[in-house]
Amino acid sequence: MKTIFIPIFVPSVARNILRTDVWKKLRQKQDLRVVLFAPSYKKDFYRKEVGAENVFFEPLDNFNDPLNKLDSFFRHLALFFVDNETIKCLRRMRLEKENNYIFYFFSWLLIKLFSNLSFLRRTARLLDYFLVRDTKLAKYFEQYKPDLVFAPHIIHACDQAFIREAKRRKIKTVGLIHSWDNLTANKSAMRINPDVLIVPNEITKREAEKLCDYPGNRIIIAGMPHFDYYFTEKPCAREAFFKRIGGDPAKRLILFAAIGKSFSDTEWQDVQIISDAIDRGDLPSDLQILVRMHPNPAAHMIDRGLKKSKTILFDVPGIQLPAPGGVSEEMLFDDMMHLYNTLFYSDIVVTIQSTMSIDASAFDKPVINVCFDGWEKKPFYDSTSVLQLHHYTHYQPILKSGGVRLAKTAEDLIASINLYLKHPELDREGRARVVKEQCWKFDGGAGKRIADAILKSLDTTI
Template identity: 50%
Template sequence: MEKKQPLRYIASMAMLFLFGNLKFLRVSARFLDYHLVRDKRLDKYFKKYKPNLVFTSNIIVPLDRSFLRHAKKRGVRTVGMINSWDNITLSKYPFRILPNHLVVHNAIIKDEAVKYLDIPKEKIFISGLPHFDFYVTGKRSTREEFCTNLGISSDKRIILFASIGSSLNPTERQVLSLLDDAIVKEKLPKDMVIIFRQHPTEKTLVGDTNKSSNIIIDDSKTILTKENSYSEILTKDMEHLADSIFHSDVMINTASTMSIDASVFDKPVINIAFDGWEEKQFHESVSRFYKPSHAHYQPIVKSGGVRITYSIDDLIEVINLYLNDPTLDKKGRRRIVEEQCYKLDGQSGKRIGIFLLSLIKN
């Protein structure tokens, strides 16, 4: 299996190249979807409600594509939203059907939509990040309240380690263990505590590290099913996330959107580009996330707002640098916010609502 994986990686990169650069392939795929796909599951809803406009908030998922398909065949205008910054350039999901209008977070994604989705720029609306509105409008807990809630001393300095999950980085537990060891051996300050924030959709197995007094495992989310099969980030979870960033001293993650979240709060950001104590081939290593093939993360890499570390010694050194001077790379973090957030004014959701109403009225 391991011998086949490099070939799979090369094949996936080749497919990205072909669909990214050959417009006729993209157009053909959409033509075939429209004429060949038989989709009846939403018929009764369109017959019952007779919508004037259909808005889908995440056009990469099958249900949203189904709404777009039904609307298009009935001549109903559609608006779709790009939900995440990697949806277009990583092409994890096929854009076999497109809306009449597209809502995106920023100008970078707008340019990608014009280039790779063939959507006219006048049909694309930039909104900002609606889930970041809460960062502006929400009220933060006091440090004492936050620390008491997690059972840690309020005089501890905090490293917030934001997980991306084992499927993308299976060696996060190793990095966590190495950081714990660094605190024990006083390579990092003794007054440090690490909050390891589990990814909301995928739990990382942390092993014995959850027994360390230097580590808090934080799995804050709301479970909505008895089988624990579906969870969601609700208001109280967003409050806790915002508090976690606000009260942290340093943020660590692996090429995650959390680099943007931390920059909003002007918190130093460190990226992991090594595989714990393992040596992995490039196609398996997390170092691949920082290369041009992961185009969505290149603006972060080039921003000057994050430090990318390639070993545990690098990571320890940069943590200590930021603890001594948290203003380092402040200008780069500001650039990240300007490029990724469009307007950080708490009005992104409102802008989307006004845009949708304007389409209905016109």
């Protein structure tokens, strides 16, 4: 019996792996033992969900904290490997907030050096591999003697620690870029490269080759596993869905997909603008707004000033588990199907800048991106302004696709909603391009392709 290690430390990773065909296909192997590593407060939760005779669970905590000074040094050094519009925006926002021109200059210098000289990045990764030591994982490798380590969130500190330990022991490693924005928006390239890398699309493959110096012949393109639901499942009855959200099945639905107060503190104003337009008659009266939180409680918008209205509904996705310092969200099968139904029955999707633009495109739903700060006039580099979000590198293919419309004023937003309500077929080719570029193959088989890549690597272990 062969053994695979899989660390699960991010809720979206649990969604992508444990609740898709990745896990289903791995569990079909009767002669395979899987050891899942998770925070101690989630171990029993995952055990109840996916526990089986050949599935073992081990708790690991505090992996977001640097192991030592060397680990902290290399973590920070990896932030200088990437130079793009996202990094420029983030650096300028920090400058505006801290006014530290000395740091700004030297960080610019390091970024220019490491992003343009691959031998410096390769040298840094080599030193990182040899100099950073960690004994926390050694006992598990000794106990279970794994044949393969699968890192489902390869840029995460915990996954990198597993990769480092496995490579020192000559154990085969497979990494997954679990989201389309990982290599650019998260500001960090891989510190240590796995033997095999799985990516969602051609764009991410090119990014891995350029930013991570990863050889293209060891990259496998698989697609987005959590999008498999959109292809394979069927919607519930319209009446059942609207009963669940407290809406009216006779009315049309605008889905407002919030990105959260960490990125914007004026989303409530965007919702109010749409609601007021309905009340004034600038938008049809047969509309209702479903605000899908991410993951802020609905009270946040009410507390900020959003007026309560029969046209505004709130949807808080997933379940919340008690966690150190707060809560941790998990998207279970029922929650993923609820998102499916939400998109299926929405007439228009409004968001600022998020993956929901891709989700909506998969259902051929018109997408409007809000590119203004409600009623407020904020500087471009204000950390709570949405203006710079549309300049982020990972989002440029979405904007260039022709599949979404940017609303730069409240008037633009209302006009775009009215236009799409009358002509939902507009920009359909652009939405199809979004799906093709971001999902690669939208055929319901991404999860199986990821599992096949893992099992193939397991059969060719070092």
